[in-house]
Amino acid sequence: MLDELVGQQHIIGTNKPLRRALESGGIYSCIFWGPPGVGKTTIAQIISHTLNKPFFQLSAINAGVKDIRETIEKAKKTKFMGSGGSAVLFIDEIHRFNKSQQDALLGAVEQGVITLIGATTENPSFEVNAALLSRCEVFVLKPLELDDLKDLVKQACSKDEILKNKKITIKEWDALLRMSGGDGRKLLNALEIIVNFKGGKSITITNKLVEEAVQQKLAMFDKGGEQHYDIISAFIKSIRGSDPNAAVYYLARMIAGGEDPKFIARRLIISASEDIGMANPNALLLANTCFEAVAAVGYPECRIILSQVAIYLATSAKSNASYVAINQAQALVKETGDLPIPLSLRNAPTQLMKKLDYGKGYKYSHDYPCNFAHQEFLPEEISDRTLYQPSKNAAEIKIRERLKALWQDKYGY
Numbered sequence: 001m002l003d004e005l006v007g008q009q010h011i012i013g014t015n016k017p018l019r020r021a022l023e024s025g026g027i028y029s030c031i032f033w034g035p036p037g038v039g040k041t042t043i044a045q046i047i048s049h050t051l052n053k054p055f056f057q058l059s060a061i062n063a064g065v066k067d068i069r070e071t072i073e074k075a076k077k078t079k080f081m082g083s084g085g086s087a088v089l090f091i092d093e094i095h096r097f098n099k100s101q102q103d104a105l106l107g108a109v110e111q112g113v114i115t116l117i118g119a120t121t122e123n124p125s126f127e128v129n130a131a132l133l134s135r136c137e138v139f140v141l142k143p144l145e146l147d148d149l150k151d152l153v154k155q156a157c158s159k160d161e162i163l164k165n166k167k168i169t170i171k172e173w174d175a176l177l178r179m180s181g182g183d184g185r186k187l188l189n190a191l192e193i194i195v196n197f198k199g200g201k202s203i204t205i206t207n208k209l210v211e212e213a214v215q216q217k218l219a220m221f222d223k224g225g226e227q228h229y230d231i232i233s234a235f236i237k238s239i240r241g242s243d244p245n246a247a248v249y250y251l252a253r254m255i256a257g258g259e260d261p262k263f264i265a266r267r268l269i270i271s272a273s274e275d276i277g278m279a280n281p282n283a284l285l286l287a288n289t290c291f292e293a294v295a296a297v298g299y300p301e302c303r304i305i306l307s308q309v310a311i312y313l314a315t316s317a318k319s320n321a322s323y324v325a326i327n328q329a330q331a332l333v334k335e336t337g338d339l340p341i342p343l344s345l346r347n348a349p350t351q352l353m354k355k356l357d358y359g360k361g362y363k364y365s366h367d368y369p370c371n372f373a374h375q376e377f378l379p380e381e382i383s384d385r386t387l388y389q390p391s392k393n394a395a396e397i398k399i400r401e402r403l404k405a406l407w408q409d410k411y412g413y
Contacts, residue, residue: 005046006155006184007148008039011139018043018139022050029109029116031094031124031133034141035229037183040119044090053115054078054087060096065104072108086112094118095127096260102132109135121228122263143182150177152184153191163195167202175210181229190214228259232267235310239268240275244314251303251310261302265291268309279319279393286312319391328387339379372406386411 011018021027027047032040041057048055056071075087089108091097108114109132116136120127124138144152150173157168170176176194180187190210195203197213231253238246254264265287272287290309294302348358363373376383390396390403390413404413 004155005039005042006152007144008043008141010142012043017137022047025051027051027088027115028137029114029135030137030139031118031120031128032139032141033120033122033124035121035143035182037180037185037187038141038144039184040141041090041092044088044117044119047115047117048088048090051088055090056087056114057090057092060091060093060101063091063101065101068101068104072105072113075108075114086115088117089114090117090119092119093121095120095122095124099129102129106131106135122260126262126266144184146177149180149182149184149187152187156188156191163191165201166195168195169202169204171204172207172210175207175214176205179210179214228257231257231259232264235264236267236271236275239271239310239314240318242314242318244311247310247314248307251306255299255303255306261294261299261306262291264306265294265309268306268313271313274323275318275320276313276316277319277322278396278399279317279391280395283313283316317393317395319393319396321389321391321396325388332382332385332387336379336382339381342376342379344375345377370406374407384410 005012010016013019032043034040044057045055047053054075056075058067058071071089075089078087089105091105094102105114105116109116116132118124118128118136124133124136128136150170153170153176157163157166176187176190179190194205194210194213198209231250235247235250235254238250251264255261268290269284269287272283276283286309290305293305297305343357344359344361344363346353346358348354353359361375363375365371365373367373378385390400400413403411407413
């Protein structure tokens with residue numbers, strides 16, 4: 001069954017970690033982190049089937065501590081009866097469980113009563129508590145590639161009980177793949193809609209047919225999938241584009257859809273640094289305070305806090321200079337490797353290091369006028385590289401002027 005799974009070859013391919021674990025006959029508690037429709041649930045079911053383990057499934061959207069405890073009791077009975085050892089408990093959207101719900105799983109995981117498999121679209125480092133996370137291996141699932149999506153359609157046409165009895169020809173792929181948004185589940189839903197819309201035994205799928213059949217109907221299948229990512233994308237791009245009206249509109253759309261307010265607040269923190277940065281450093285402070293306030297207050301009142309900060313960021317001066325700088329710096333590190341640190345900057349805690357001239361010639365900036373001493377900080381091989389270029393906004397124009405006064409023409413400021 002694993003060989004039939006589309007995508008995720010980096011974890012299920014030959015000699016990859018998850019496949020090795022299954023082939024050895026054992027599996028450990030783990031969390032699958034990735035976008036919707038990339039196979040998280042399917043892999044969990046394959047694990048259970050391959051190892052002949054009882055399979056239980058809960059959704060964190062509607063399950064509580066009582067449901068968790070009842071399921072654990074059922075798992076204990078299957079273990080006592082010798083039904084394939086510890087049961088697999090699959091929890092979809094595990095990031096929606098609160099601390100007490102997550103804590104209810106700890107004992108059963110530690111005792112081996114269950115093999116926990118959690119699925120999440122959110123970074124588990126933020127949403128899964130440390131005690132539970134330390135007992136789980138995290139696997140990052142990637143979005144499906146175009147070839148993966150095509151393979152998924154072809155498999156469905158040849159194996160699905162209804163579709164295999166029809167002659168389905170894909171003449172044009174563009175619209176079908178575009179509407180899937182890389183979500184395999186959404187792609188199959190779209191395929192089903194198209195087949196039902198067209199009817200008959202022979203169906204030729206074109207871009208026009210896809211648009212006619214799917215355009216008005218596909219949204220009902222996707223309250224947490226592509227729309228989730230489309231709306232947050234529109235929200236952040238509205239802030240970046242300095243449109244507070246659009247930003248508040250998309251914020252309201254997310255609130256109406258039941259979006260986790262902490263998810264929105266985290267994106268505001270990222271935007272404050274990526275899109276505003278040094279043009280207004282206070283933006284990051286306010287966004288971080290927003291996250292703390294949202295976590296403390298919750299809905300419905302936290303909508304006011306989110307609105308205030310979204311408007312503040314949207315109306316703020318913008319700069320992506322810090323974002324560009326770290327991207328260029330990382331590319332430079334990748335290109336040049338581990339260049340030797342200038343001797344003057346090296347730490348010299350021992351006599352041997354001092355004899356080797358570690359720290360020799362270093363100038364303590366505060367001993368000099370204006371707290372600045374001209375000296376070389378970059379490795380010699382890249383001493384002429386400029387990574388941070390201040391943008392043309394009021395705050396960074398002042399930064400550029402100061403850097404030019406200090407460094408003269410060294411960095412081209």
